Amino acid sequence: MSILISPSVLSCDFANIQRDVEMINKSNADWFHIDVMDGVFVPNISFGFPVLSAIAKHATKPLDVHLMIANPDPYILDFKKAGADMLTVHYEACTHLHRTIQAIKDAGMKAGVALNPHTPVDVLQDVIADLDLVLIMSVNPGFGGQKFIKNAIFKVAQVKNLIHRRGSRALVEVDGGINLETGLELIKAGADALVAGSFVFNSENPIQTIADLKALS
Ligand code: DX5
Numbered sequence: 470m471s472i473l474i475s476p477s478v479l480s481c482d483f484a485n486i487q488r489d490v491e492m493i494n495k496s497n498a499d500w501f502h503i504d505v506m507d508g509v510f511v512p513n514i515s516f517g518f519p520v521l522s523a524i525a526k527h528a529t530k531p532l533d534v535h536l537m538i539a540n541p542d543p544y545i546l547d548f549k550k551a552g553a554d555m556l557t558v559h560y561e562a563c564t565h566l567h568r569t570i571q572a573i574k575d576a577g578m579k580a581g582v583a584l585n586p587h588t589p590v591d592v593l594q595d596v597i598a599d600l601d602l603v604l605i606m607s608v609n610p611g612f613g614g615q616k617f618i619k620n621a622i623f624k625v626a627q628v629k630n631l632i633h634r635r636g637s638r639a640l641v642e643v644d645g646g647i648n649l650e651t652g653l654e655l656i657k658a659g660a661d662a663l664v665a666g667s668f669v670f671n672s673e674n675p676i677q678t679i680a681d682l683k684a685l686s
């Protein structure tokens with residue numbers, strides 16, 4: 470399978486959001502990565518439902534929504550209504566993770582769990598069979614443009630191993646500090662999907678940068 474590319478709209482120009490959504494539509498990106506931050510779980514606030522709905526109105530590819538929010542349970546149906554196709558919650562933000570995963574699936578979305586850089590992969594062993602996606606954070610969540618944490622490469626190999634052992638169909642996505650060099654290392658370790666924000670949107674030609682990432686596999 471070729472690598473899936475999920476450009477992070479956190480780094481787009483919000484005054485020209487429709488233009489940037491159309492750029493991703495035209496590119497050979499696979500998904501839209503949408504970062505929702507609440508100022509509680511992470512030290513930053515990004516955007517919420519009105520922006521997600523506006524993106525959904527124009528996007529022609531699945532919306533891969535990454536929730537960096539405390540206690541996501543009360544909002545699961547609202548995210549479905551706003552257009553999310555995949556909903557990823559943080560392991561560190563969910564006391565009753567199994568219940569949260571089932572609620573996401575019951576709402577008709579694919580379910581993902583994200584792990585912060587300090588969280589070991591093993592904590593997922595009793596839910597991995599229920600997951601569609603594992604999101605390995607290769608930066609501490611909250612901001613675009615941070616430095617890649619190399620231990621993420623090791624964690625990708627570990628989670629792939631767990632997925633095979635437990636007969637799970639989950640895909641492994643990695644988020645933070647991804648460029649052509651770090652992306653290649655992650656693909657070699659077994660990553661299925663790469664998120665890229667600043668590397669895409671700060672480049673001269675974002676469509677070409679997405680094509681270059683896609684061509685890594
Ligand atoms: C960080 C977000 C990322 C971010 C990645 O908290 O989850 O999705 O947009 O940005 P880059 O690719 O610039 O590290």
Ligand code: ZN
Nearest residue numbers: 504535644664
């Ligand atoms: Zn993200």
